[in-house]
Amino acid sequence: MKVTFPHMGNAWIVIQTLFESLNVEVVVPPFNSKRTLNLGTKLSPESACLPLKLNLGNYLEAASQGADTIVITGGIGPCRFGYYGEVERQILRDAGYNYEVVTLEPPDGSLLGLGKRIRFLAGSKNSWTKILKAMRFAYLKSVALDRVEDLIHAARPRLPEPILTEKLYEQARERLAQTMSEKGIQDTVRWVQESIRERQEAVNNSERINKPLRIGIVGEIYTILDPFSSVGIEEELGRLGVEVDRSIYLSGWVGSHIFRGIAPGYRSIRSYPRHAKPFLPHFVGGHGVETVGAAVKYAREGYDGIIQVFPLSCMPEIVAASVLPKVQEAYNIPIMTLIVDEHTGHAGIQTRLEAYVDLLERPRHLRESIETREGVLSVGG
Amino acid sequence: MxxxxxxxxxxxxxxxxxxxxxxxxxxxxxxxxxxxxxxxxxxxxxxxxxxxxxxxxxxxxxxxxxxxxxxxxxxxxxxxxxxxxxxxxxxxxAASRVNPQVQTILEIGGQDSKIIILRDGVVSDFAMNTVCAAGTGSFLDQQASRLGIKIEEFGPLALEAKNPVRIAGRCSVFAESDMIHKQQLGHSLPDILAGLCQAMVRNYLNNVGKNKDIRGPIFFQGGVAANPGICKAFEEEIGQSIIVPENYDVMxxxxxxxxxxxxxxxxxxxxxxxxxxxxxETQFQAKSFDCTGCANRCEVVEITQDGASLARWGDRCGKWSGAGVAGTITGTSEVNLKEEKQKEEKQKEEKQKEEKRGA
Missing domain, CATH: 3.30.420.40 (ATPase, nucleotide binding domain)
Known part of the structure; x- marks a missing residue:
């Protein structure tokens, strides 16, 4: 059995770790690319959302590397992603791919069924203690990944030479993917902090820069976690001198969905429904409530702006998008919505981001807020 | 002087x-x-x-x-x-320099349309057409030439309408078939043109203008503002007067x-x-290639002037755009180019080998 799984940003590092610590053979599909999307789009219904198209592309690319089993999470409620596991199984079968598809439903489904599926994947040689241990280790890795990502978010607008910051991020991810010990995880985070400190000392600290704008990114989990889907808006904003924060981090999602809140993750998503309540008091599927709640939270915390990202035809986010103008009005904070699909062009997104940053920056010209490059570690990680 | x-x-x-x-x-x-x-x-x-x-x-x-x-x-x-x-x-x-009081800008260009909301001379909100280009200048151009009239005559003709017909404006392809249908029914040209203007304006306000607080003074700019038929349709739909600034087409x-x-x-x-x-008098040239450095496969564009590299862009990582602009660090970019060529050649060889094996 060779297990593969769909990509979603950095999630591959965590999933790969989980299976490797259980000695299950795993195929990490090639990273999301134009090719992935083209392959997936051919097999997908046109009106399906972007994640389905990318998932299918991932499986096709993984199949050529010998994968024969797919693991995907399921879900309950109005978001279509919940049944993509089944839809994908049928599409792949019709297209002539011989894949076993294992859908991991969250525990509110059937605990017994979930247990059986995990047992199927882990084989008979792994004890339940070992499985739980492996899950805990993978979780620790996801928290570390999120810490590193947050450091990069803070470093992008503050450190010169963006290409060096991206290299640092890439190397940190590589290190995290390879390490198999808790010490290795901690060392990597420390190494990133140290590298940032060194670079800060290398630049002239007395040099003043404009205090970075702060923008909160909210929206559908797949598109905001996956830089390929969001056309790299976090990196782009960083280059435009903006510090980004995101409503959902991988470990926060894992913590609340897989571990039922026993582990909160690097950034818990538990408080969002409470924040959303005055605007959207009930569940609308997917992360619609979280989107609204996070927007309210960012507005209260004094962020300069909020950007909502979701794939074309995403129902929960469409509901959220129609509520957000009320949040914009109540807190007087500009909210921009970006919708992505396989036709999304980089130039269009670029123009909107630039214009949006201009919109936030021009009034600030009057206030003239200035700081040094030193602030990275106090913000991120 | x-x-x-x-x-x-x-x-x-x-x-x-x-x-x-x-x-x-x-x-x-x-x-x-x-x-x-x-x-x-x-x-x-x-x-x-x-x-x-x-x-x-x-x-x-x-x-x-x-x-x-x-x-x-x-x-x-x-x-x-x-x-x-x-x-x-x-x-x-441009709009706020021409008139500092302006609070709304409607802009319709060749292939995009946008709305910009200003308060106290500063942009407070904006929207651009996203997944649809129905109702932009290119569409009007097309329809004018299909009807055999000059685009300059479009607006004045539309103003002569007595009973504008209702045309489905959600999609420009359907708008066109609807228009043909109305022509075949025998409606007059001005009525059809005015109907088209109204459909465009409705579509604009429902798409880009959705959820936007449109307050006067309102500027209408972009090439399409030359069309008085559209201006009139906007005024009727919004219920406020529209100002077309002097240099509307070059704002x-x-x-x-x-x-x-x-x-x-x-x-x-x-x-x-x-x-x-x-x-x-000089010679500019553009060429593009797919960077094979990583999975992103960025399309990189290079501009040369009289044979010398002027700029490159299109890459996400900065490998090309950061290197060798206007000959400053051309050394590194040439190395990159070389590497790229070698890689491409290697890939070609591998492909040929595979094909041979297949045969």
Missing amino acids: LVDDKYFLGVDVGSVSTNMVLLRPDNTVKEALYLRTQGRPMQIIQEGIKQIRSKIGKSAEIIGVGATGSARQLAATLLGADVVKNEITAHAV GALGAAYLAQEKVGSRPGTLTQFRGLNLG
């Missing part, structure tokens, strides 16, 4: 038109050019510079350049712009010129990056 000899140049290279504005330091417009881009932005920019050169005296001097529009990066590279801004900001700056370029003025004027003694009015 020495004052008259110094100008700021604003350039807006869009999908359909390329506009240039020469701005005097006293904020009056000396010259405004409206050229068709025709899919050849580089040649048209050169053409524009030639025209400008012939219109101003030999002693004239360009003291600042601003570029905007979808090809702003290209324009900035060719011209050596001092400031490069997106078209939303440029339009907003983006005007904004870019103002931004150049802000940038150069804010620091006395700064010299412009402008590369000279003899640009019209």
Whole structure:
């Protein structure tokens, strides 16, 4: 059995770790690319959302590397992603791919069924203690990944030479993917902090820069976690001198969905429904409530702006998008919505981001807020 | 007249038109050019510079350049712009300089349409058409030529309508079939044209104008503002009067010129990056290739002038755009190019091998 799984940003590092610590053979599909999307789009219904198209592309690319089993999470409620596991199984079968598809439903489904599926994947040689241990280790890795990502978010607008910051991020991810010990995880985070400190000392600290704008990114989990889907808006904003924060981090999602809140993750998503309540008091599927709640939270915390990202035809986010103008009005904070699909062009997104940053920056010209490059570690990680 | 000899140049290279504005330091417009881009932005920019050169005296001097529009990066590279801004900001700056009270800008261009909301002279909200280009200038152009009328006659004819027909405006393909149907029923041309104007305006307000607080004074700019039929439809639908500013068709370029003025004027003694009015005579070339450095597979564009590399862009990581602009670090970029070529050759060889194996 060779297990593969769909990509979603950095999630591959965590999933790969989980299976490797259980000695299950795993195929990490090639990273999301134009090719992935083209392959997936051919097999997908046109009106399906972007994640389905990318998932299918991932499986096709993984199949050529010998994968024969797919693991995907399921879900309950109005978001279509919940049944993509089944839809994908049928599409792949019709297209002539011989894949076993294992859908991991969250525990509110059937605990017994979930247990059986995990047992199927882990084989008979792994004890339940070992499985739980492996899950805990993978979780620790996801928290570390999120810490590193947050450091990069803070470093992008503050450190010169963006290409060096991206290299640092890439190397940190590589290190995290390879390490198999808790010490290795901690060392990597420390190494990133140290590298940032060194670079800060290398630049002239007395040099003043404009205090970075702060923008909160909210929206559908797949598109905001996956830089390929969001056309790299976090990196782009960083280059435009903006510090980004995101409503959902991988470990926060894992913590609340897989571990039922026993582990909160690097950034818990538990408080969002409470924040959303005055605007959207009930569940609308997917992360619609979280989107609204996070927007309210960012507005209260004094962020300069909020950007909502979701794939074309995403129902929960469409509901959220129609509520957000009320949040914009109540807190007087500009909210921009970006919708992505396989036709999304980089130039269009670029123009909107630039214009949006201009919109936030021009009034600030009057206030003239200035700081040094030193602030990275106090913000991120 | 020495004052008259110094100008700021604003350039807006869009999908359909390329506009240039020469701005005097006293904020009056000396010259405004409206050229068709025709899919050849580089040649048209050169053409524009030639025209400008012939219109101003030999002693004239360009003291600042601003570029905007979808090809702003290209324009900035060719011209050596001092400031490069997106078209939303440029339009907003131009409108608020013309009338500081303006609170809403409706802008319909060749292939995009946008709405910009200003409060106290600062942009507070904006929207651009996302997944649909129904109801932009290109569509009007098409329909005018299909009906055999000049685009300039479109608006005045629409104003003659007595009973505008209702046309489905959600999708321009369906709008066209609906229009043909109405023609075949025997409705008069002015009624159909007016109906089309109304459909376009409804579509605009439902898409880009959705959830936007439209307050007066309202500016209507972009090429389509030349069409009085659309203006009238807007006034009827919004219920407020619409102002079409004097330079409505070149507002983006005007904004870019103002931004150049802000940038150069804010620091006395700064010299412009402008590369000279003899640009019209040199040879520019563009070529593109797919970078195989990583999974992103960025399409990289390289602009060369008389054989020398001027700029590259299109990559996400900065490997190409960061290296060797205007010959500063050409060493590294040449190494990159070499590596790239070697890689490509290797891949070709592998492919051939595979094919042989397959055979």
